[in-house]
Amino acid sequence: MRVYSTLSRRKEELPPPPGPIRMYFCGPTVYKRIHVGNAIPYVLPMWLKRWLELQDYETKLAINITDINDKIYDAAPGASARLANDATNWYLEDTDRLGLGRPDAEPTAVETVPEQIAMIEELIEGGFAYSIQGDVYFRVGRFCDYGRLSRQKPDKVADQEPNPLKEDPRDFALWKGNKPDEDTWWDSPWGRGRPGWHIECSAMSEKHLGPSFEIHGGGLDLAFPHHENEIAQSRSLGHEFARIWMHNGILGMHGEEMHKSLGNDVSLRDVLDRWGREALLLFYMTGHWRKPLDFSDATMAAAAARADGFREVFRGPSESAPADAWDDLAAALEDDFNTPDALAVMHEWRDHDLLRRALDVFGLASLAEQEEAPSEIVQLAERRQEARAARAFEEADVLRAELEAAGWEARDVADGFQLVRKR
Ligand SMILES: [Zn+2]
Numbered sequence: 001m002r003v004y005s006t007l008s009r010r011k012e013e014l015p016p017p018p019g020p021i022r023m024y025f026c027g028p029t030v031y032k033r034i035h036v037g038n039a040i041p042y043v044l045p046m047w048l049k050r051w052l053e054l055q056d057y058e059t060k061l062a063i064n065i066t067d068i069n070d071k072i073y074d075a076a077p078g079a080s081a082r083l084a085n086d087a088t089n090w091y092l093e094d095t096d097r098l099g100l101g102r103p104d105a106e107p108t109a110v111e112t113v114p115e116q117i118a119m120i121e122e123l124i125e126g127g128f129a130y131s132i133q134g135d136v137y138f139r140v141g142r143f144c145d146y147g148r149l150s151r152q153k154p155d156k157v158a159d160q161e162p163n164p165l166k167e168d169p170r171d172f173a174l175w176k177g178n179k180p181d182e183d184t185w186w187d188s189p190w191g192r193g194r195p196g197w198h199i200e201c202s203a204m205s206e207k208h209l210g211p212s213f214e215i216h217g218g219g220l221d222l223a224f225p226h227h228e229n230e231i232a233q234s235r236s237l238g239h240e241f242a243r244i245w246m247h248n249g250i251l252g253m254h255g256e257e258m259h260k261s262l263g264n265d266v267s268l269r270d271v272l273d274r275w276g277r278e279a280l281l282l283f284y285m286t287g288h289w290r291k292p293l294d295f296s297d298a299t300m301a302a303a304a305a306r307a308d309g310f311r312e313v314f315r316g317p318s319e320s321a322p323a324d325a326w327d328d329l330a331a332a333l334e335d336d337f338n339t340p341d342a343l344a345v346m347h348e349w350r351d352h353d354l355l356r357r358a359l360d361v362f363g364l365a366s367l368a369e370q371e372e373a374p375s376e377i378v379q380l381a382e383r384r385q386e387a388r389a390a391r392a393f394e395e396a397d398v399l400r401a402e403l404e405a406a407g408w409e410a411r412d413v414a415d416g417f418q419l420v421r422k423r
C-alpha cells in the first residue's frame with residue numbers, strides 16, 4: 001500500500017500489516033457549520049481506516065477539533081466558548097449523518113492545554129522559544145529544516161503573526177497573552193493567555209499517537225504555515241513526529257476555492273438535506289483525494305445518478321464476477337488510494353456480494369438495500385395490476401401517475417410487479 005507524501009514528494013510505502021498505522025488529521029475550527037469541503041479530511045481518513053482494517057492493519061485515527069482559535073474569538077467576541085461548544089455539536093451531528101462512524105480519538109484543544117503548556121516550557125528550555133510580554137514565540141531560525149514541507153527557502157519564509165517585539169518576523173506564536181475581548185484564558189508560567197493554533201495540533205497528535213506516527217493529514221491549505229510549524233515544534237523536541245504527510249485537494253465552486261472565511265461555503269448539512277449521504281459520498285469518490293474537487297449541481301446530479309446505477313444493479317439478478325475481480329479494486333486503492341479508479345471498477349460489477357463488500361468500504365452498503373414500499377403503495381400497485389389485467393388501461397395509467405406522485409415506480413416483472421423508490 002502506497003500513499004503520496006507532501007514531505008518527500010513521492011509515494012511512500014506503508015509498513016506491512018499489521019502496522020500499526022497511526023493517523024492524525026486536522027479537523028475543523030469550530031465557529032460555524034462545517035462546509036462540504038471541510039468534510040473531506042474527515043471522510044478520507046475514515047475510508048482509509050476501513051480499507052486498512054480490511055487488510056488486517058491495526059489502525060488508530062485521531063481527528064481533532066480546534067476549539068481555541070483567533071477565528072472563534074473574532075466570530076463571537078466575548079462569547080467564544082459558547083460558540084465553540086455549539087459548533088462542536090453541529091460538527092458531530094453533521095458528520096454523524098455521513099454514516100462512517102467516529103474516529104478513535106477526537107481531541108479538543110481545550111482538553112489538551114496542560115500538554116501544550118508542557119511542550120512550550122520544554123521548547124523554551126531548549127532555546128527554541130522565548131517569551132515577551134506574556135506571549136511566547138518559536139524561534140524559526142533555530143530549526144534548520146524549516147520550510148522543507150512547503151518547499152520554501154528558510155530565509156524567504158513569509159512573515160507570521162506581526163509583533164514588532166519579535167526577534168525575527170518569521171517567528172510564530174506558541175502562546176498568546178489574554179486580550180480584553182477574549183472570554184477564555186488559561187493560567188501559564190507566562191501569565192493568563194491561550195495557546196497558538198500550531199502547538200495545539202503538535203500536542204493533540206502526540207498525546208494520542210505518541211512522538212512518532214505514520215500519517216498526518218489535512219487540507220492542502222494547511223501545509224504552510226500550520227503543518228510547517230507543527231513539524232518545527234515537534235522535531236525541535238527530538239520527536240520524529242509524522243512520517244507521511246497527506247494533503248487533500250481543496251473543494252471548489254465556480255472555479256473558486258470554498259472557504260468558510262471567504263463566505264462562499266455551502267454547509268455539509270444543506271448538502272446532506274438536499275442530496276443525501278449516498279450521493280455525497282459518491283461525489284467525494286469521483287475525485288482523487290489529492291486533486292481539487294468541483295462542487296456544483298451538475299457534479300452532484302452525476303453522483304446521484306451513480307447512486308441510482310448501483311441501486312439498479314441490486315434490483316437485477318446477481319452475476320458472479322471472475323475470481324480475481326477484487327484484485328482490480330485492491331490495485332486501485334493500494335496505489336495512492338485512487339477512489340475514482342476504484343469507482344470505475346465497481347461500476348463494472350453485477351456480482352451482488354462483491355459489490356456490497358466494496359461499497360461497504362466507503363459506507364455505501366445501504367445502496368444494496370431495497371426500500372420496502374408502505375402498504376398503501378403496495379395496494380395502489382395491486383389495483384393497477386388488476387386494472388391492466390381487466391384491460392382498463394386508462395384507470396391503470398391514472399394509478400401509475402398516483403404511484404409516481406408518491407415517489408414510486410411499479411415495474412412489470414414475470415411474477416407480478418416490482419416497486420422501485422424514485423429519488
Ligand atoms: Zn492542525
